[in-house]
Amino acid sequence: MTEESITLNLGPHHPSTHGVLRVQLELDGEIVVDAQPDVGFLHRGLEKLSEHRTYQQILVLTDRLDYLAAMSNNFGYVLAVEKLLEIEVPKRAQYIRVALVELQRIASHLFWLGTHAHDLGAMTPLFYMLREREDIMDIFDGISGARLTPSFMRFGGLAADADPDFVKKTKKLLDGFSGKVDDYERLLTENPMWKSRTQGVGMMSTEEALNTGISGPMIRATGLEWDLRKSNPYSSYEDFDFEIPTGIRGDVYDCYRVRVKEMRESARIVSQAIDGLPENDGSPIKAKVVKFPEGEVYHSIESPRGELGFYIVSAGGKSPFRLRVRPPSFVNLQGLNKMVKGRLLSDAVAIIGMIDIVLAEVDR
């Protein structure tokens, strides 16, 4: 018997790393002594490229940041540019935007839950979740012509108004949605195997998580009631009634509960946005953009993964002087080492799953 630790290379091509993430694990038997994430395999130079593209062209690049929540990326970017332009967005467009990004949040959480459960050995849930996600992709396809990369938002509004078909399809989805979430919960919430794999795994205190820069469902799972949609409302979020679900211990299980509750809350927001949609009074769905002024702005939104921020420095030209993306996945991934240390190797898979990373956004 030796007492030496061994190095295990997890990824960059491994199903449970959800993309091209490589983690160098130092193992003592089955206990993780150290975990060093290695990122950058999907780097496309988005921030550099943005300095050489017009503001309108960059919108298309934002789709490819977090491809599981492309609508949210579009949204964060156009809001930052609108802040730079100081333009007002028509109320109807604001409501449609909210409906779209909340549908996107549901789709993103569904995909997360399905693959996360799959990672931990529950093969069935994924099929149910992809079924509902498909309905949302269908709605996006109908309104924007694309499922994954909609590029649907425009500065000052939207590329097109919502048609009656959008409203009809969304209402149909929402009608049965709560029952479907009940079904998912029936598979997992009280499942003893699910509980034993997730409870007490990857715990973090609120203070520690905050100091590490962690945002989104992960910090809410530690018990902190912080959601940018409530704390710093944008795009008329103050008009909607919804709760911020929180956890207690910040473990993988709490994170699961938070995301599942968030899906229910998002469904509530979508239905309020659709029911309260201001009438189309014949005015255009998009405000006019004349010229991009000089200045700098930072605007962030609550994306499905956390605080997604865009910092834009403009020198008055057609392209930004500098565009910086504050990627929630990248910052959240920093916590991996702390959460994994001292745990079993199999817990590492659960913890990577809980962070809900999208490597396209980590690497940009």
Next chain:
Amino acid sequence: MNLEILEEKIGNYIKEKASSRDEITLTCDRESILPLCRILKEDEALSFDFLSDCCGLDMSPETPRFMVVYNLYSIKYKHRLRIKVPLEEADPVIDSVIPVWQAANWLERECFDMLGIRFTDHPDLRRIILPAKFDGHPLRKDFPLEGM
């Protein structure tokens, strides 16, 4: 968040202040970054406990060439603040703010990777996005878009 409180608490550190579109931007010297950040985080009336972002700018042809930008947020007061620190081209070095916010670790590494700005006392200042052997810093304005 108003300028009077900032003036009262950290007035001696502020070199320039600007306010536009409901955002406050302060400029300070690189020597004062650590003590300034400590006050910003620990003072009850400011309480900037969350480092949203830290990134770099290449301002060339302007001088000083580089700028490190910190976007801060307070969970308690829900307000934001931006701190900018100019750095000379010949000596792009600044203290790491990891002692104040752990979140700065990867953000500073990325800033080093992309712009070549060095952070003193950073425990692990390696490239993070680009390969270790990569030559140059892509977000510098003189780095061609198509690569070297």
